Amino acid sequence: MSSVREEGKDKIIFVTKEDHEIPSSADLIEEDPDDPYEEKGLILPNGEINWNCPCLGGMASGPCGTEFKDAFSCFHYSKEEVKGSDCLEQFGVMQECLQKYPEIYPQEDDSSSSQTSQDSAPAEPPSPNRAPGNEQDSETTTPNKESSEES
Amino acid sequence: MLKCNTVCKRFAPLVRASSTVCRQNVRRAGLNNVRTPTCVPVARMSTEPLGGGGDNLKYALLVGAAFVGSLTYAVVTLKGDHQRSVKRMEDISTRLQKSTLHIQSAPPVWFSAPSALSKPKPEAAPSAEQSSPPPEAAAPDAETTGKPSAADSTSPSHKLPSHTPYLLIGGGTASFAAARSIRARDPGAKVLIVTDEPDLPYMRPPLSKELWFSDDPSVTETLRFKQWNGKERSIYFQPPSFYINPEDLDSAENGGVAVLTSKKVVHMDVRGNKVKLDDDTEISYDKCLIATGGIPRSLQVLERSGEEVMKRTTLFRKIEDFKSLDKVSRSVNSITIIGGGFLGSELACALGRKSTESGLEVVQMFPEKGNMGKVLPEYLSNWTTEKVKKEGVKIISEALVKSVACKDDKLEIQLKDGRLVRTDHIVAAVGLEPNVDLAKSAGLEVDSDFGGYRVNAELQARSNIWVAGDAACFYDIRLGRRRVEHHDHAVVSGRLAGENMTGASKPYWHQSMFWSDLGPDVGYEAIGIVDSSLPTVGVFAKATAKDTPKAATEKSGTGIRSESETEDTATSPVASATPAPAVEHKDDYGKGVIFYLRDKVVVGIILWNVFNRMPIARKIIKDGEEHADLNEVAKLFNIHED
Numbered sequence: 001m002s003s004v005r006e007e008g009k010d011k012i013i014f015v016t017k018e019d020h021e022i023p024s025s026a027d028l029i030e031e032d033p034d035d036p037y038e039e040k041g042l043i044l045p046n047g048e049i050n051w052n053c054p055c056l057g058g059m060a061s062g063p064c065g066t067e068f069k070d071a072f073s074c075f076h077y078s079k080e081e082v083k084g085s086d087c088l089e090q091f092g093v094m095q096e097c098l099q100k101y102p103e104i105y106p107q108e109d110d111s112s113s114s115q116t117s118q119d120s121a122p123a124e125p126p127s128p129n130r131a132p133g134n135e136q137d138s139e140t141t142t143p144n145k146e147s148s149e150e151s
Numbered sequence: 152m153l154k155c156n157t158v159c160k161r162f163a164p165l166v167r168a169s170s171t172v173c174r175q176n177v178r179r180a181g182l183n184n185v186r187t188p189t190c191v192p193v194a195r196m197s198t199e200p201l202g203g204g205g206d207n208l209k210y211a212l213l214v215g216a217a218f219v220g221s222l223t224y225a226v227v228t229l230k231g232d233h234q235r236s237v238k239r240m241e242d243i244s245t246r247l248q249k250s251t252l253h254i255q256s257a258p259p260v261w262f263s264a265p266s267a268l269s270k271p272k273p274e275a276a277p278s279a280e281q282s283s284p285p286p287e288a289a290a291p292d293a294e295t296t297g298k299p300s301a302a303d304s305t306s307p308s309h310k311l312p313s314h315t316p317y318l319l320i321g322g323g324t325a326s327f328a329a330a331r332s333i334r335a336r337d338p339g340a341k342v343l344i345v346t347d348e349p350d351l352p353y354m355r356p357p358l359s360k361e362l363w364f365s366d367d368p369s370v371t372e373t374l375r376f377k378q379w380n381g382k383e384r385s386i387y388f389q390p391p392s393f394y395i396n397p398e399d400l401d402s403a404e405n406g407g408v409a410v411l412t413s414k415k416v417v418h419m420d421v422r423g424n425k426v427k428l429d430d431d432t433e434i435s436y437d438k439c440l441i442a443t444g445g446i447p448r449s450l451q452v453l454e455r456s457g458e459e460v461m462k463r464t465t466l467f468r469k470i471e472d473f474k475s476l477d478k479v480s481r482s483v484n485s486i487t488i489i490g491g492g493f494l495g496s497e498l499a500c501a502l503g504r505k506s507t508e509s510g511l512e513v514v515q516m517f518p519e520k521g522n523m524g525k526v527l528p529e530y531l532s533n534w535t536t537e538k539v540k541k542e543g544v545k546i547i548s549e550a551l552v553k554s555v556a557c558k559d560d561k562l563e564i565q566l567k568d569g570r571l572v573r574t575d576h577i578v579a580a581v582g583l584e585p586n587v588d589l590a591k592s593a594g595l596e597v598d599s600d601f602g603g604y605r606v607n608a609e610l611q612a613r614s615n616i617w618v619a620g621d622a623a624c625f626y627d628i629r630l631g632r633r634r635v636e637h638h639d640h641a642v643v644s645g646r647l648a649g650e651n652m653t654g655a656s657k658p659y660w661h662q663s664m665f666w667s668d669l670g671p672d673v674g675y676e677a678i679g680i681v682d683s684s685l686p687t688v689g690v691f692a693k694a695t696a697k698d699t700p701k702a703a704t705e706k707s708g709t710g711i712r713s714e715s716e717t718e719d720t721a722t723s724p725v726a727s728a729t730p731a732p733a734v735e736h737k738d739d740y741g742k743g744v745i746f747y748l749r750d751k752v753v754v755g756i757i758l759w760n761v762f763n764r765m766p767i768a769r770k771i772i773k774d775g776e777e778h779a780d781l782n783e784v785a786k787l788f789n790i791h792e793d
Contacts (some may be wrong), residue, residue: 002693002782007528007529007530008529009686009687010528010529010530010686010687010688010689011686011687011688011689012689012690012691013689013690013691013781013782013785014529014690014691014692014693014787015690015691015692015693015782015790016692016693016791017692017791019693019782020785020786020789020790020791022786023786024783024784024786024787025779025780025783026778026780026783026784026786026787027776028770028771028774029774036657036659037658037660038660038661039660039661051335051336052331052332052335052336052646052649052650056335057331058331058335060227060334060335061331061332061333061334061335062334062389062393063393063395063407064334065393065405066338066339066405069338079472089152090480101392101393103390103392103393104389104390104392104393132509
């Protein structure tokens with residue numbers, strides 16, 4: 001059973017695990033997927049790529065941003081059976097660019113083409129909430145980490 | 152709005168193009184005005200016939216005189232017009248860049264200008280013309296950048312771009328986030344960051360936390376720290392190779408982010424869309440972000456106490472402050488931190504931890520009753536203070552500083568209640584003064600309640616000017632007008648400003664969060680308005696009988712189960728008296744959720760030692776609903792799980 005205490009304007013409730021096992025009766029408003037104000041995931045509702053998605057880890061805004069955008073756009077719109085097989089040139093150009101900036105794009109990952117999920121856009125930027133790692137953009141290796149978890 | 156987003160994206164370049172067309176038309180008109188007057192008189196002269204004969208002579212003379220008179224008049228008037236139009240052209244030109252009469256000489260001169268022009272410049276003209284985004288930047292750049300170099304080849308500014316499409320004033324977190332956002336959304340964007348610090352953009356939180364816990368003795372040089380996930384990184388957002396040189400910004404084919412360090416923007420001309428730096432360089436812009444952050448507040452008593460005291464005082468904010476405090480902490484015996492908020496408490500804990508090895512005395516004093524007294528409800532603030540004490544910090548609460556003096560190389564802090572504290576060094580962590588230096592010259596509104604530049608829900612101060620980060624007093628649709636001084640807010644608002652600078656027109660909606668660590672036992676994340684003056688409801692995981700030595704006996708079945716049940720029933724209804732054996736567990740605020748209410752609506756939430764639940768908290772605040780039973784809401788957080 002929970003215990004309740006009041007200290008002036010502050011209320012303090014102690015609850016046991018059992019107390020909280022009963023499902024919550026609190027109502028949350030249903031999310032509107034078309035809400036214009038909400039942060040969008042990787043793919044916008046109109047099908048386009050959200051280049052500003054924190055999940056991209058800043059790939060679209062770095063020194064190789066243009067090359068990355070070319071390669072990834074090609075991949076995204078590719079209608080080939082093996083998706084992206086017609087984009088080898090763009091990926092090659094991008095890879096060349098990435099190698100020019102080893103400090104920014106550490107080459108420990110297999111391939112930048114395996115970045116970002118094709119399946120679903122993360123609704124919320126997946127954030128390691130604590131610490132400045134929250135600033136996803138600054139962690140360029142994060143998207144690689146995520147993709148390796150998914151693949 | 153999404154359609155709008157893409158539409159805007161498509162229209163933005165068009166808008167930009169049309170504005171350049173306008174500008175070019177104006178210039179062309181100016182040029183035409185210059186040329187036409189010189190043609191006309193010539194034409195007129197050649198078409199006028201000359202007369203002949205006696206009467207005819209008189210007549211001819213009369214006509215001649217009239218002609219000459221009218222010609223003179225015409226020439227004089229046209230000369231006047233010519234001068235006026237020339238002046239007008241000058242005005243227009245100077246408005247575009249920092250040039251003078253010299254601009255009137257044909258532009259081609261600058262393309263072939265001598266070695267004074269740095270190598271990129273001759274390339275700049277053709278390549279700038281090739282790249283589509285800022286065509287308007289091409290001509291003025293070619294013209295004007297030549298001028299400063301010819302005039303002043305010694306100052307480093309002679310290579311700087313005199314115009315940039317995106318100008319970000321301030322080189323901190325908000326600015327960097329905006330640069331990222333702009334680059335992601337505007338292909339090939341050229342972004343210039345101007346900062347008065349000598350450093351590239353870096354993150355602030357580790358300066359009062361992680362960097363102090365590093366085992367690396369060279370941490371003050373490397374500025375690297377270990378993240379919560381074990382990976383090491385630098386406090387700099389990106390290494391220097393990420394950025395391009397300011398002088399290469401114009402010619403960069405795919406654009407980039409350039410950082411101009413150690414330069415302060417001292418004047419802003421909103422009408423002319425340009426700023427002036429402290430070395431008199433002028434830079435014009437299309438879109439400007441003000442992300443100037445703030446400077447640490449000082450105490451009047453410290454300012455009045457003289458140089459000897461100020462020499463032994465640190466106002467902590469920047470990398471250089473971290474370096475100097477680290478040095479000081481190794482050489483003195485006692486450091487006193489004035490201030491009981493985030494920065495003060497974090498520094499106290501960080502230094503306190505070090506004190507176990509070095510024997511450094513760490514004192515923390517503040518006017519409130521406990522640490523984080525303005526943030527946490529009293530019971531929690533008291534509990535936290537005890538934890539901070541365990542980190543090795545001497546806490547002096549309810550302390551108001553009356554005067555500070557320097558005697559025999561030691562600082563003497565006299566408190567209003569008579570207590571005296573003798574220490575070697577003071578760290579003042581008493582708040583931040585938002586930097587609104589440009590408000591006057593720019594004619595921007597400053598908020599009288601919260602300080603900072605007043606901006607709307609879309610972070611816009613005026614057309615083409617946005618403000619983000621610590622310096623922005625903005626309208627939060629959900630929570631009202633506020634100014635937030637946290638790292639994640641700088642990221643969120645910087646991103647949003649960048650989006651809006653590239654045509655998004657989105658209001659502040661994604662609520663930013665913040666966090667703090669005070670020693671190994673206390674870590675929390677928070678979101679929204681977390682003000683201890685608001686009524687709060689805290690729901691904590693009760694340390695059950697399972698967590699006590701009793702549990703061992705219960706498990707083995709030799710049980711005193713009934714005892715635990717009776718314990719429970721005895722405590723269930725609201726009771727101020729709690730059974731003695733369980734008291735220590737009762738007051739252990741190990742894990743929980745605290746709701747801050749305003750008019751019965753949750754406006755702020757603290758996740759106390761529970762992590763990875765921020766999205767739920769964000770949702771609750773976004774909904775802005777009145778919940779009858781907050782315990783039910785607390786269930787959504789699953790506080791008993793890890």
